Amino acid sequence: MKNTNRSNGIFNIDEFYKNYLNGPRIFKNRDALEPSYVPEDLPHRDEEIEQIAGKTACSLRGDAPSNFLCYGRTGTGKTATIRFVSQKLAEYAKEEQPWWIYINCSIVSTPYRILAHIYNTIVGEEKIPPTGLPKDVIFKKLLGLLDYKVENSICFLVLDEIDLLKDSNEVLYDLTRLNESLDSCRTCLIGISNKLNFKENLDPRAMSSLGEEKIVFKVYNANELGDILKSRASVAFYDEVLKEGVISLCAALAAKENGDARKALQLLRKAGEIAERSQNKKVSTSHVNKAQDELEREKEVDYIKGMPLQAQLVLMAVYLISKFGKNRIIVSGDIYEVHAELANKVPGTRTLSRRRISDYINELTLAGIITAKKRSMGYYGRTKVIHLNIDMSLLESILSQVKKIKPLLNYKPILIQKNKVRINQNVFRKL
DNA sequence: TATCCACAGGAAATCAGGGTGT
DNA sequence: ACACCCTGATTTCCTGTGGATA
Numbered sequence: 290m291k292n293t294n295r296s297n298g299i300f301n302i303d304e305f306y307k308n309y310l311n312g313p314r315i316f317k318n319r320d321a322l323e324p325s326y327v328p329e330d331l332p333h334r335d336e337e338i339e340q341i342a343g344k345t346a347c348s349l350r351g352d353a354p355s356n357f358l359c360y361g362r363t364g365t366g367k368t369a370t371i372r373f374v375s376q377k378l379a380e381y382a383k384e385e386q387p388w389w390i391y392i393n394c395s396i397v398s399t400p401y402r403i404l405a406h407i408y409n410t411i412v413g414e415e416k417i418p419p420t421g422l423p424k425d426v427i428f429k430k431l432l433g434l435l436d437y438k439v440e441n442s443i444c445f446l447v448l449d450e451i452d453l454l455k456d457s458n459e460v461l462y463d464l465t466r467l468n469e470s471l472d473s474c475r476t477c478l479i480g481i482s483n484k485l486n487f488k489e490n491l492d493p494r495a496m497s498s499l500g501e502e503k504i505v506f507k508v509y510n511a512n513e514l515g516d517i518l519k520s521r522a523s524v525a526f527y528d529e530v531l532k533e534g535v536i537s538l539c540a541a542l543a544a545k546e547n548g549d550a551r552k553a554l555q556l557l558r559k560a561g562e563i564a565e566r567s568q569n570k571k572v573s574t575s576h577v578n579k580a581q582d583e584l585e586r587e588k589e590v591d592y593i594k595g596m597p598l599q600a601q602l603v604l605m606a607v608y609l610i611s612k613f614g615k616n617r618i619i620v621s622g623d624i625y626e627v628h629a630e631l632a633n634k635v636p637g638t639r640t641l642s643r644r645r646i647s648d649y650i651n652e653l654t655l656a657g658i659i660t661a662k663k664r665s666m667g668y669y670g671r672t673k674v675i676h677l678n679i680d681m682s683l684l685e686s687i688l689s690q691v692k693k694i695k696p697l698l699n700y701k702p703i704l705i706q707k708n709k710v711r712i713n714q715n716v717f718r719k720l
Numbered sequence: 721t722a723t724c725c726a727c728a729g730g731a732a733a734t735c736a737g738g739g740t741g742t
Numbered sequence: 743a744c745a746c747c748c749t750g751a752t753t754t755c756c757t758g759t760g761g762a763t764a
Contacts, residue, residue, distance in 0.1 A: 401748060420748045421739035455749090597751090622726070642753055647728065663728075667762025670726030723764080733754070740747070 353475035361506025364549030
């Protein structure tokens with residue numbers, strides 16, 4: 290980084306902004322690299338587009354398409370493809386434009402809220418409060434609204450990340466019942482799922498409501514990712530800004546992560562931002578490598594900072610045991626005890642049951658912050674052996690950013706002070 | 721070989737907090 | 743004020759279990 294903004298080592302914000310404005314311009318349209326951007330064309334999604342277009346075409350003649358499900362890993366273009374087709378469809382729909390209602394089930398995840406969300410979207414304002422009313426009242430209201438407002442037309446309900454629904458059986462049941470009870474309006478349900486086995490633990494009625502048909506999105510390979518990046522880059526960046534190899538590096542890195550196009554775009558955007566920040570005229574592969582590191586770090590930082598306080602406390606317990614425990618092997622029982630100690634010290638938290646702690650451990654494992662292996666010690670019972678999966682100093686700096694927890698960073702748990710061992714550590718070491 | 725530990729993790733119940741209409 | 747609603751977090755209750763030990 291050039292230090293023209295600093296004189297005597299002091300950051301000068303005026304200089305910084307002046308330099309920034311006079312500096313090289315890199316982005317022409319940054320939005321083109323955002324996940325929400327719907328591009329003019331979608332490279333390598335022809336098959337998927339064809340299938341979806343085929344399924345939805347009948348809406349142009351006023352018939353309701355049958356419900357279907359889209360499967361595919363994150364970053365395989367499921368949402369983008371649906372949006373793309375919906376835009377095309379709108380171009381060809383003559384009189385009655387179909388309604389498209391997108392529901393992100395990671396945010397709107399309960400039966401009540403789904404119905405309320407649909408209602409509010411159609412009305413265009415928050416008519417239905419986030420809670421308070423009985424669900425069937427909303428159901429009836431929605432029924433009336435759909436027949437009145439979407440009369441003789443079709444309403445596409447896109448349930449994105451449908452696997453994250455809290456009560457998917459009930460939601461799907463409600464939505465099919467909705468469709469059956471309507472007079473003049475028809476609905477079409479489109480589910481989008483990251484999990485291939487999503488339908489497996491659904492009850493049969495709900496399962497059939499999504500139809501037998503499914504569209505599977507293939508993962509992108511590095512070449513395909515490269516094409517996607519090229520087409521986006523031409524919109525997002527000024528000409529000649531990207532140095533040789535930048536795109537192929539982004540593509541290669543993302544290909545390693547299950548061909549995640551979102552990741553590839555993030556990398557490219559971040560690399561551009563890093564170049565811009567350091568006032569380089571061009572984006573180089575070293576910017577991409579830095580971007581990779583930064584994204585990795587940001588991901589963990591954001592995740593941990595966004596966790597509920599109790600979860601942070603559980604993580605703190607793991608941290609403290611590994612910090613003071615001198616190679617002590619961390620087991621779930623220890624975490625429970627240390628968490629209880631900590632919870633008593635932090636205002637506004639209570640101790641939790643073992644059951645709850647066990648859930649938090651699972652969540653941390655799922656997020657990749659820790660690894661947990663089930664292990665039997667025979668006569669000494671069964672437990673989970675836990676390892677931190679994140680750099681200690683990074684974890685320390687993240688935890689120190691959480692105000693309520695910060696004072697505990699150097700707390701030596703009583704468990705460790707007394708060197709209380711319920712299970713002979715040698716049992717573990719034997720393997 | 722039967723025993724028994726220290727948990728895992730499913731299902732259902734409970735609680736508190738934010739809301740409604742009457 | 744009252745009865746009732748929805749949600750998210752948590753507790754309670756429970757059954758299951760790998761394998762060293764007696």
